[in-house]
Amino acid sequence: MAPTPETLTAERILEATEEVLRRHGPAKATVVDVARALGVSHGSVYRHFRTKAALREAVSKRWLDRTSRALAGIAADSGRDPAARLRDWLAALFEAKRRKAGDDPELFATxxxxxxxxxxxxxxxxxxxxxxxxxxxxxxxxxxxxAVPGPAETEARALFHATGRFHDPCYAREWKRPGVEDEFEAVVELLLRGLAAR
Structure with a gap:
């Protein structure tokens, strides 16, 4: 049975949009396709997302937020050794991006x-x-x-950029290469040695 407008939520629309994007790709997916998948009029979808661009932005944000939430617990665990937290955080980011690229390549491309x-x-x-x-x-x-020479935010930004090859989606093809895990470990070790107080 099709949902009524009262039961139609932004989350349900985003879930349906993700499926439509997986099936049709970003060039062909329309708001009408999303509405059809939900069994509602496209006007019902527009009541939650005023434009197609707003819907696509919300889907992107939802996708990106999954990674942020997965990492937030590691960052917030102030009872653990900072070096171990940093290592785990970088490894979790790398793994999350690799999983997204490898588990569903069509949706990743979308x-x-x-x-x-x-x-x-x-x-x-x-x-x-x-x-x-x-x-x-x-x-x-x-x-x-x-022991860092500058403000923590400047150093954090440098760490993020220094490890970009292991989380920037433009490098996704390299993430399947043999030996990439060893390269990742070598970079992380180098960074941790650079951060360590003497």
Missing amino acids: YMVLTDESGGAVAEHLADLVGQLTRIVRDGVESGAF
Whole structure:
């Protein structure tokens, strides 16, 4: 039975949109397709998302937020050693991005297109990730585990960029290469040695 407009939620629309994008791709997927998948009129979808662009931005944000939420617990665990937290956080980011690229390549390709369109969602996501890294670096400095020359946020941003090859989607093809895990470990070890208090 088709849902009534009262039971139609933004979350249900986003779930349906994700399925429609998986089936049709970003070039062919329409709001009408999403409405059809939900058994409602396209006007019902527009009551939740005023434009197709707003719907696509919300889908991108939802996708990016999954990664942020998965990492937030590691960043917030201030009872653990900062070096271990940093290692785990970077490894979790790498694994999350690899899983997204490898488990559902069609949807990953779709999201690559959508995130190119969704500058606001991407900027917010990157700021959140750098903020999480900043917390780890700041905790490391405060505990005496890390000695950094600049503000924690500057150092966190440098760490994020230094590991970009292992989380920036433009490198997704390289993530399947034999030996990439060893390369990742070598970079992380180098960074941790650089951060360590003497």
